[in-house]
Amino acid sequence: MGTTTTGNSGGDSDLTRTSRRSKAIQSRWNASFFLMAVAVFLLFKAGEAGQGAVEEPVLAETQSTEPVIMDLLPSMNKKQLSQEEEEAMELQQMVEDVEEYEAALAAEAAKEQAAKEQAAKEQTTNQDKEQTEQVRNNKKQEEWQEARPKARRAAEDKKDDKKEEEKEEFKLPEQIPTIPAASQSDKIKAFKQKTRPKVPYQYQRRAVIDQDPSKKNDRNRIRKELGQKWGTWRLQDPKFKDRPQEDFAKQFPSRDIPWNKFPPSAWQVDQEYLKKFLPEAKALVERSMEAILAEYGWSKFDLPDQTLEERYMGKDEEPHSFRTPIINVTDIRDLRLGNDYGGWISEKYYRGLIRRIMHAIITGDTFTMVMGGHSASAGHGNHFQQSYTLQFFKVLEPVFARLGVKLNTHNVGFGGLGTLQSSMGSKDLYGQEIDMLIWDSQMTEKSNEAYDFFARQAIMAGKRVPVFLNGMPKVLGSLDKAQAAEVGMLGEGKGGVPEIVNAKMAESVPHAARYLRCNGETRGLCREKEYNGTCWIDRDDYTPRTNQQAEPGGRASWHPGFRQHAVRGRLIAFPVLRALLEGLTLWDEATDKKLPVEVWHVDEHYKTLKKNLEEMPESESPCFTWKDVDPKAILCNKVMSAASEMTPRVFPKDTHLRHLIKPALDGSKPEPPGYEYSPPDVFNPTMETPDGEFDYLAVVENGVDYPEFMAFDNSPLPPFALPTGNKVIPLGTKTELKQGKGWGVRAPGNADGCDGSYDGFCNRGQFNPCLLYGHNDNRGGLSFTSFSGWGIFTIPNVKEGLILIRLEWWGYGKEHPETRDWDKENDGDEAYARRLSEEDDLEDDADDASYRYPNDAAYPNETSFAPYLDDGYYVDEVDETFYLDEADTRPFAHWNTTEPERARRLGEPPRQRRLKGNENCNEIKFEVIVNGKKTEYNKAKFHERLKIFQRVVQVIEVLNDPNLTNGVSHDIEIAMRITGCGHTNMWVLSGIYWA
Numbered sequence: 001m002g003t004t005t006t007g008n009s010g011g012d013s014d015l016t017r018t019s020r021r022s023k024a025i026q027s028r029w030n031a032s033f034f035l036m037a038v039a040v041f042l043l044f045k046a047g048e049a050g051q052g053a054v055e056e057p058v059l060a061e062t063q064s065t066e067p068v069i070m071d072l073l074p075s076m077n078k079k080q081l082s083q084e085e086e087e088a089m090e091l092q093q094m095v096e097d098v099e100e101y102e103a104a105l106a107a108e109a110a111k112e113q114a115a116k117e118q119a120a121k122e123q124t125t126n127q128d129k130e131q132t133e134q135v136r137n138n139k140k141q142e143e144w145q146e147a148r149p150k151a152r153r154a155a156e157d158k159k160d161d162k163k164e165e166e167k168e169e170f171k172l173p174e175q176i177p178t179i180p181a182a183s184q185s186d187k188i189k190a191f192k193q194k195t196r197p198k199v200p201y202q203y204q205r206r207a208v209i210d211q212d213p214s215k216k217n218d219r220n221r222i223r224k225e226l227g228q229k230w231g232t233w234r235l236q237d238p239k240f241k242d243r244p245q246e247d248f249a250k251q252f253p254s255r256d257i258p259w260n261k262f263p264p265s266a267w268q269v270d271q272e273y274l275k276k277f278l279p280e281a282k283a284l285v286e287r288s289m290e291a292i293l294a295e296y297g298w299s300k301f302d303l304p305d306q307t308l309e310e311r312y313m314g315k316d317e318e319p320h321s322f323r324t325p326i327i328n329v330t331d332i333r334d335l336r337l338g339n340d341y342g343g344w345i346s347e348k349y350y351r352g353l354i355r356r357i358m359h360a361i362i363t364g365d366t367f368t369m370v371m372g373g374h375s376a377s378a379g380h381g382n383h384f385q386q387s388y389t390l391q392f393f394k395v396l397e398p399v400f401a402r403l404g405v406k407l408n409t410h411n412v413g414f415g416g417l418g419t420l421q422s423s424m425g426s427k428d429l430y431g432q433e434i435d436m437l438i439w440d441s442q443m444t445e446k447s448n449e450a451y452d453f454f455a456r457q458a459i460m461a462g463k464r465v466p467v468f469l470n471g472m473p474k475v476l477g478s479l480d481k482a483q484a485a486e487v488g489m490l491g492e493g494k495g496g497v498p499e500i501v502n503a504k505m506a507e508s509v510p511h512a513a514r515y516l517r518c519n520g521e522t523r524g525l526c527r528e529k530e531y532n533g534t535c536w537i538d539r540d541d542y543t544p545r546t547n548q549q550a551e552p553g554g555r556a557s558w559h560p561g562f563r564q565h566a567v568r569g570r571l572i573a574f575p576v577l578r579a580l581l582e583g584l585t586l587w588d589e590a591t592d593k594k595l596p597v598e599v600w601h602v603d604e605h606y607k608t609l610k611k612n613l614e615e616m617p618e619s620e621s622p623c624f625t626w627k628d629v630d631p632k633a634i635l636c637n638k639v640m641s642a643a644s645e646m647t648p649r650v651f652p653k654d655t656h657l658r659h660l661i662k663p664a665l666d667g668s669k670p671e672p673p674g675y676e677y678s679p680p681d682v683f684n685p686t687m688e689t690p691d692g693e694f695d696y697l698a699v700v701e702n703g704v705d706y707p708e709f710m711a712f713d714n715s716p717l718p719p720f721a722l723p724t725g726n727k728v729i730p731l732g733t734k735t736e737l738k739q740g741k742g743w744g745v746r747a748p749g750n751a752d753g754c755d756g757s758y759d760g761f762c763n764r765g766q767f768n769p770c771l772l773y774g775h776n777d778n779r780g781g782l783s784f785t786s787f788s789g790w791g792i793f794t795i796p797n798v799k800e801g802l803i804l805i806r807l808e809w810w811g812y813g814k815e816h817p818e819t820r821d822w823d824k825e826n827d828g829d830e831a832y833a834r835r836l837s838e839e840d841d842l843e844d845d846a847d848d849a850s851y852r853y854p855n856d857a858a859y860p861n862e863t864s865f866a867p868y869l870d871d872g873y874y875v876d877e878v879d880e881t882f883y884l885d886e887a888d889t890r891p892f893a894h895w896n897t898t899e900p901e902r903a904r905r906l907g908e909p910p911r912q913r914r915l916k917g918n919e920n921c922n923e924i925k926f927e928v929i930v931n932g933k934k935t936e937y938n939k940a941k942f943h944e945r946l947k948i949f950q951r952v953v954q955v956i957e958v959l960n961d962p963n964l965t966n967g968v969s970h971d972i973e974i975a976m977r978i979t980g981c982g983h984t985n986m987w988v989l990s991g992i993y994w995a
Contacts (some may be wrong), residue, residue, distance in 0.1 A: 274588075
């Protein structure tokens with residue numbers, strides 16, 4: 001009999017299947033014996049019935065029994081067989097079944113034996129592992145027993161286990177730069193080659209259709225419709241890959257390359273390409289101007305019977321938002337046009353814009369705008385990218401990128417401050433290659449002297465000389481009259497904007513102009529719609545560790561909202577577009593497509609402006625009569641340098657104080673916190689054009705893809721980190737001082753990314769309750785207490801023998817985490833214990849300890865801004881609990897606060913009203929060493945020697961000795977520390993300035 005295959009579960013083991021097969025064979029074997037017995041019985045009966053007929057063949061007898069046998073054995077197919085054949089067949093089948101059964105049993109036994117052997121082997125292996133692990137554990141236990149006393153001491157010293165565990169669990173993201181920037185090695189290499197490093201740059205579309213995921217499937221359709229109505233950029237350079245890549249203009253002063261020095265394959269001298277490029281470029285600029293007007297309902301489709309000029313200038317001299325007259329008068333000091341206009345610019349300003357823009361296009365350079373101002377101009381209350389400086393950038397970047405120019409724009413605004421803390425180091429903190437410089441600090445810096453200083457430093461320090469927009473009218477007039485600067489003024493641009501009379505009428509006004517202008521009855525409605533922002537939008541890769549506010553703070557009555565910032569940014573951009581259009585037209589109409597060099601060369605022009613400033617009579621320059629500032633001969637006449645931890649700075653990675661401070665013995669320097677999550681932020685609809693409203697960028701960006709090109713990095717050269725090769729003037733101590741290990745840095749998250757730019761990723765620290773706010777301004781610095789030890793700095797390239805330091809002394813010592821748990825200087829570390837000995841024989845400038853304030857009066861100005869928190873934020877920047885009294889004109893602001901956050905962190909009861917910052921303890925001693933001279937200041941002497949240049953800009957003169965350097969650049973070491981106050985005081989060194 002044949003075997004039958006039976007189905008079984010795919011999950012059966014081999015052993016299970018073998019067992020089933022064995023049972024089936026056993027059953028068939030038993031059936032075979034039964035059938036054989038039946039056959040024998042039937043044959044026996046047949047024999048009994050046929051004893052009388054022996055003669056008949058057996059076959060006949062078998063046939064007579066066929067129906068019975070065939071019914072019992074259907075598998076025989078009713079075939080007639082002889083008895084011998086049947087028996088032989090059955091026997092053969094039985095033998096085969098037995099052999100198969102025995103083979104199956106043998107295989108099963110073999111598998112069982114193999115399984116037993118494997119189990120035994122695994123048991124042996126596990127025993128070996130257990131023995132090995134036991135040996136290892138015993139060894140660890142012995143090592144632990146030996147190290148146990150040390151571990152116990154370490155555990156006792158650890159004060160904040162919970163906080164440390166949180167730090168270990170939470171991993172900061174990898175520090176990914178969002179802005180293309182040259183590496184330090186590239187900068188050093190470029191400096192040695194007397195050029196500037198380049199970085200890859202490609203404009204990334206910012207229109208809502210490219211940012212909003214819901215628009216993904218409609219992008220091509222929207223672009224096609226916009227292109228048909230407004231036009232689009234179609235030109236691609238067929239020779240783009242073959243154009244020369246070398247910097248062929250670097251050998252000429254200010255990159256003023258003559259036309260005959262361009263490589264023949266350069267696009268600037270390719271006649272056929274220029275015949276297509278220049279008309280396309282002009283059409284783009286006109287399209288951009290039309291798109292701005294369309295945002296406010298003044299496009300060619302809204303007013304088809306008016307020309308472009310009529311629509312942005314208005315008719316019959318009537319006030320109009322974008323009416324910015326180009327004036328040519330001899331004295332502009334008393335010129336007033338009112339806020340209904342976009343402002344005014346001088347003819348020289350306008351021609352200066354054309355010169356700088358065309359120079360950037362023709363030489364493949366950058367165009368840079370910087371704004372210095374206070375909280376309103378910084379954009380407080382709005383997202384940082386909603387500020388007018390960055391709205392200017394958002395409008396113009398896609399235009400400049402089409403023309404091969406990288407636009408740089410930096411909002412360097414500070415809440416509660418003016419510009420002096422930055423302009424004292426304009427060369428480093430604002431930059432040397434500025435094309436347009438805006439001053440907007442009317443509330444906090446109203447003096448002619450401060451603005452004159454701002455302008456003079458920018459003109460003297462720059463490799464370029466910028467055009468100046470906004471300022472004190474008297475100073476602007478003097479600079480214009482002396483032909484030392486090209487100037488203009490900004491207006492509010494509200495002329496022609498519909499006045500909102502009720503909410504229903506407001507909805508009929510274009511979104512950009514809605515609620516811009518209200519009457520007395522609707523002022524509350526406009527105020528209600530002033531801002532649009534949010535503090536957080538959920539993302540998949542990060543959840544904030546600090547609860548996020550619903551919306552940004554800082555929405556004071558004097559802080560304009562997003563619409564006012566948007567229109568102001570466009571008011572500044574519109575004259576730039578007008579100048580760009582005229583420059584392109586002049587180029588297109590020029591003989592052989594060669595724009596006359598007197599239109600776009602800049603070197604001689606810059607030299608003339610600098611020379612005219614130098615020759616201005618001091619009587620015409622308010623800086624020289626500034627009673628609060630000294631030494632005027634250097635500050636008003638010499639280029640100042642600076643390093644700072646305050647942000648924003650245009651080049652934060654290159655200009656921080658950490659470059660100047662010496663490392664501690666372990667090689668470490670103070671480092672600011674990183675950011676909490678990696679850039680970029682998710683799409684934020686509160687900053688974008690709403691659905692159904694006109695989208696400027698969708699029109700201007702439209703066209704073929706933007707190509708990538710190499711753009712210049714404008715970082716200052718040489719970098720502070722590069723050795724100068726100058727002679728060093730050491731501290732002059734016989735006993736070597738050690739850099740203290742208790743110095744820290746107070747700074748926002750990712751401080752080295754706080755450059756005031758649109759794409760900078762700044763202030764995303766752990767304790768920030770409004771991570772999407774994005775503002776850069778922070779009064780950071782290197783912090784130290786009486787336990788921090790000496791701070792030792794090397795100041796590079798000191799030529800005039802002047803070093804000033806800006807200090808803030810009103811912090812609380814317990815707010816300084818580096819020394820919070822110490823009770824000795826440097827935590828009692830013997831490696832730092834060397835002190836100045838009597839053998840050092842330093843000249844001691846300390847006065848008698850009995851020195852007191854004149855007339856024994858308490859120093860009147862020892863008040864302050866808010867204290868720092870652990871992560872470097874001011875309380876007012878974190879939770880808006882501090883409010884500046886704008887009417888207070890004293891040198892330092894006063895604040896009111898309930899300080900819940902500060903009290904929670906420091907474990908102190910909240911002070912319900914605090915009008916002053918922390919005063920210095922009576923025992924404080926401030927020590928400074930430079931060139932073998934140690935100066936000690938007790939509390940009274942410190943405040944007597946303190947120079948208050950401006951509110952909250954107070955400096956100590958560390959060195960003022962021109963004879964020390966004799967006009968030759970030296971690197972000078974200085975050291976400073978405070979003692980005597982324990983945990984009462986924390987000081988902050990926010991900046992060092994020198995010449």
